[in-house]
Amino acid sequence: MIQGSNDVFEKVMDLAKRRGFIWPTSECYGAVAGFIDYGPLGAMMKRRVEDIWRDFYVIQEGYYEIECPTIAQESVFIASGHVKGFSDKMCQCPHCKEFLRADHVAEAGGIKNPSIMKNEELAAAIATCTCAACEEVLGTVEVFNFNLMFQTTIGPGSQRVGYLRPETAQGMFVDFSRLLRFYRDKLPFGAVQIGKSYRNEISPRQGMIRLREFTQAEAEIFVHPNEKNHHPSFKRYADYTMPLLTYIQQEKCEDAVPMSMQEAVDKGVIANEYLAYYVALTHHLLVTIGIKPERLRFRQHLPDERAHYATDCWDAEIRSERFGWVETVGLADRTDYDLNAHAKESGTAMTVFIQYDEPKKVARRRIIPNMSVLGKQYRTKAKAIFEALAIATPTAEGADVEVDGEKFHIPANLFEVRDEIVDIRGEEVVPHVIEPSYGIDRMCYAVLEQAYDEDTADGEARTVMRFSPNVAPIQVAVFPLMTRDELDTIAHEIARSLQKAGILAEYDDSGAIGRRYRRQDEIGTPFAITVDYDTKDDRTVTIRDRDSMKQVRIAIDKVPGTISALIDGSLTFALL
RNA sequence: GCAUCGAUGGUCUAGUGGUAUGACUUAAGCCUUCCAAGCUUAUAGCCCGGGUUCAAUUCCCGGUCGAUGCACCA
Numbered sequence: 001m002i003q004g005s006n007d008v009f010e011k012v013m014d015l016a017k018r019r020g021f022i023w024p025t026s027e028c029y030g031a032v033a034g035f036i037d038y039g040p041l042g043a044m045m046k047r048r049v050e051d052i053w054r055d056f057y058v059i060q061e062g063y064y065e066i067e068c069p070t071i072a073q074e075s076v077f078i079a080s081g082h083v084k085g086f087s088d089k090m091c092q093c094p095h096c097k098e099f100l101r102a103d104h105v106a107e108a109g110g111i112k113n114p115s116i117m118k119n120e121e122l123a124a125a126i127a128t129c130t131c132a133a134c135e136e137v138l139g140t141v142e143v144f145n146f147n148l149m150f151q152t153t154i155g156p157g158s159q160r161v162g163y164l165r166p167e168t169a170q171g172m173f174v175d176f177s178r179l180l181r182f183y184r185d186k187l188p189f190g191a192v193q194i195g196k197s198y199r200n201e202i203s204p205r206q207g208m209i210r211l212r213e214f215t216q217a218e219a220e221i222f223v224h225p226n227e228k229n230h231h232p233s234f235k236r237y238a239d240y241t242m243p244l245l246t247y248i249q250q251e252k253c254e255d256a257v258p259m260s261m262q263e264a265v266d267k268g269v270i271a272n273e274y275l276a277y278y279v280a281l282t283h284h285l286l287v288t289i290g291i292k293p294e295r296l297r298f299r300q301h302l303p304d305e306r307a308h309y310a311t312d313c314w315d316a317e318i319r320s321e322r323f324g325w326v327e328t329v330g331l332a333d334r335t336d337y338d339l340n341a342h343a344k345e346s347g348t349a350m351t352v353f354i355q356y357d358e359p360k361k362v363a364r365r366r367i368i369p370n371m372s373v374l375g376k377q378y379r380t381k382a383k384a385i386f387e388a389l390a391i392a393t394p395t396a397e398g399a400d401v402e403v404d405g406e407k408f409h410i411p412a413n414l415f416e417v418r419d420e421i422v423d424i425r426g427e428e429v430v431p432h433v434i435e436p437s438y439g440i441d442r443m444c445y446a447v448l449e450q451a452y453d454e455d456t457a458d459g460e461a462r463t464v465m466r467f468s469p470n471v472a473p474i475q476v477a478v479f480p481l482m483t484r485d486e487l488d489t490i491a492h493e494i495a496r497s498l499q500k501a502g503i504l505a506e507y508d509d510s511g512a513i514g515r516r517y518r519r520q521d522e523i524g525t526p527f528a529i530t531v532d533y534d535t536k537d538d539r540t541v542t543i544r545d546r547d548s549m550k551q552v553r554i555a556i557d558k559v560p561g562t563i564s565a566l567i568d569g570s571l572t573f574a575l576l
Numbered sequence: 577g578c579a580u581c582g583a584u585g586g587u588c589u590a591g592u593g594g595u596a597u598g599a600c601u602u603a604a605g606c607c608u609u610c611c612a613a614g615c616u617u618a619u620a621g622c623c624c625g626g627g628u629u630c631a632a633u634u635c636c637c638g639g640u641c642g643a644u645g646c647a648c649c650a
């Protein structure tokens with residue numbers, strides 16, 4: 001079992017570096033904090049995690065993947081609120097040179113509502129406050145905005161500002177109208193995106209947990225606001241049970257309690273069926289990539305922790321040896337906030353026309369003014385009066401309207417009042433958005449950390465990455481027992497047949513067989529095929545299980561099919 | 577970003593004001609009939625920049641990265 005669990009992080013990262021999972025970026029020039037390279041095995045493993053994610057969201061849920069640029073023009077992030085809201089007001093202590101959050105300094109100094117102050121006001125207000133680091137009175141300081149978005153310009157000599165996206169989500173929102181057409185104007189529908197996002201973190205630490213460039217897998221699911229409690233497949237996860245840590249429990253410092261999704265929705269613990277469905281699906285997905293259920297919990301955001309637009313938000317947290325509970329997936333009900341914001345900023349409607357079952361008969365009163373008279377009489381003000389008249393409540397004598405503070409009486413003979421019954425066939429609805437947002441790098445870290453194990457084999461320590469077979473970078477190794485007597489030729493043929501079946505198989509004939517097994521154990525290859533002298537007689541080989549180190553003989557022509565089944569989980573080694 | 581500590585082949589390490597020790601790994605060969613065996617050989621290293629010095633991997637200053645603490649983490 002794991003010994004000295006305090007330094008599992010170091011052991012895992014050491015192994016990851018040595019064996020080609022994770023490398024510091026551009027190491028020959030000195031690495032840069034907050035950026036990492038995935039080596040050959042890491043990139044393969046990450047790809048497998050992403051492909052499992054695709055299976056869940058694209059194939060099973062039917063939400064197609066799109067791909068938007070990682071750079072977007074400023075308007076996108078003005079609308080999303082990132083230009084304004086994604087920055088911190090900061091100042092530098094003139095005594096100890098420490099950078100401080102200006103609003104935190106103000107709050108500590110008893111100044112109220114620092115967040116609504118302008119920078120100059122805030123600077124003046126905190127002049128009498130003390131620095132949290134050196135405890136000197138600050139005095140004259142400058143307050144500046146530090147935006148967490150990387151900024152760039154688009155085109156040569158251009159003033160046109162662009163930003164590297166801080167989340168992939170906005171791409172799905174700005175494509176809303178196209179997506180709606182693609183899905184033939186019907187709710188619900190969803191779009192997903194797996195890609196890089198960028199945040200210029202002030203001080204990234206913790207290896208691959210907090211990165212400046214990271215991979216997100218996000219789904220934006222557009223739902224009718226009245227239908228959030230009716231997920232069509234909710235039954236599938238209704239009895240799915242997992243530990244939920246509500247904000248109430250957090251305030252009382254209680255532990256997470258197991259609860260089924262049905263119960264969570266019925267008791268109002270999770271806001272609606274849609275959110276609960278994706279909470280369960282997320283749990284399912286994380287367990288599928290090899291996260292241990294006992295290391296998983298779902299934590300509800302505290303009311304003051306929630307983004308201002310989200311009505312409910314849950315984080316999937318994975319317990320790490322080094323970092324404690326790490327937020328790995330965020331599940332939010334973003335309501336109609338984003339679509340409204342982009343509709344307003346872009347001037348494009350972002351609504352769905354929902355047809356009623358039966359057209360509604362609605363009595364409507366129209367006021368039709370006699371413009372030929374009104375126009376001559378009121379000249380430049382005529383248009384404004386016309387607009388005011390349309391919503392006025394006329395009496396038998398006429399209508400009183402107010403334009404720019406000036407009152408006008410319009411006699412009844414200058415307009416006609418028409419009462420009509422019209423058919424209303426439906427209405428424009430701004431969909432709500434349910435957003436599961438996955439941090440792929442954090443998932444990869446959790447997979448690495450939880451796979452790491454040390455055990456003893458024949459009295460010798462063995463390091464083994466116990467990856468779930470579906471995320472292991474190399475899926476099977478093929479060894480000839482000896483490099484002679486045609487054993488190597490047969491082994492090469494087997495490796496080739498596996499590769500033709502789409503399986504990543506690695507052939508190895510160097511050194512003693514035991515060394516080769518150990519080498520594959522350390523990179524988490526779940527199975528190994530060995531060609532021995534019996535193979536020449538009966539066309540069978542041994543298949544060895546990484547975790548138990550047990551071996552079973554199977555016929556050569558069954559190798560690709562058996563390995564495939566073992567990898568996709570439809571067969572387990574114990575059943576061989 | 578501030579403070580403290582650290583950085584020697586891929587990994588772990590010895591050591592030094594005159595270019596560096598050992599082990600493991602890796603590669604080639606021999607040997608070997610299933611879990612890091614053995615033998616031979618080979619490859620490979622003093623984080624970067626500046627200063628002091630005849631000479632710096634070593635001493636000094638600055639930087640980068642990493643660990644820890646503080647601050648930060650929409």
